[in-house]
Ligand SMILES: O=P(O)(O)O[C@H]1O[C@H](CO)[C@@H](O)[C@H]1O
């Protein structure tokens with residue numbers, strides 16, 4: 001049975017789903033990483049594919065941008081399609097000066113200004129955290145020999161509703177409290193996973209730096225995901 005946002009049939013999605021924001025990135029992952037990938041949904045151009053990787057069934061579905069969008073797709077996957085684990089394959093803006101373009105951040109916590117989370121549990125400042133086993137497995141894969149060049153970090157991000165934000169003082173405070181980067185979905189994914197009894201992780205590639213005028217082109221952004229996809233697949237296999 002289809003949902004309002006997914007035209008896939010029951011059983012079309014694997015229990016493990018990689019979730020990039022961009023539908024083109026989802027197609028690229030399906031075509032270059034999965035074996036025997038087949039299209040299972042394309043409502044609103046949000047494409048999803050299911051195939052195998054190293055003999056294990058794996059799906060990839062785009063999330064669109066922002067907490068509301070990823071919350072819809074993650075809820076429908078966990079609630080109606082039997083999905084158990086979702087790993088977001090995203091980009092993020094580097095806030096901490098320890099980061100360089102192309103570095104990978106395994107998101108072990110997500111602060112947020114998102115209105116979606118503001119009143120999730122009234123009176124409570126909710127902690128947005130990933131599955132410990134997925135995060136630990138991804139960190140271990142990032143430290144393994146042959147994991148590729150560029151640093152792999154583990155730490156907190158800001159999940160923001162606002163892409164074009166002008167808040168240097170807030171950013172300084174976040175960095176002084178250990179925040180590494182900013183993106184727009186991880187906290188929403190983690191909260192939905194908690195609410196639906198699923199597991200989740202976000203692995204983000206640094207596509208631009210907020211403290212220095214450097215950014216990757218759209219084409220470079222597309223190519224840089226290979227390493228985070230490999231870490232995500234290794235985490236699925238090991239966790
Ligand atoms: O590259 P994705 O995964 O979409 O992630 C980041 O890029 C988008 C903003 O350009 C937001 O969705 C943000 O979280």
Ligand SMILES: O=c1cc[nH]c(=O)[nH]1
Nearest residue numbers: 091092093182183184
């Ligand atoms: O949300 C995002 C994603 C990438 N880069 C940013 O600056 N913000």
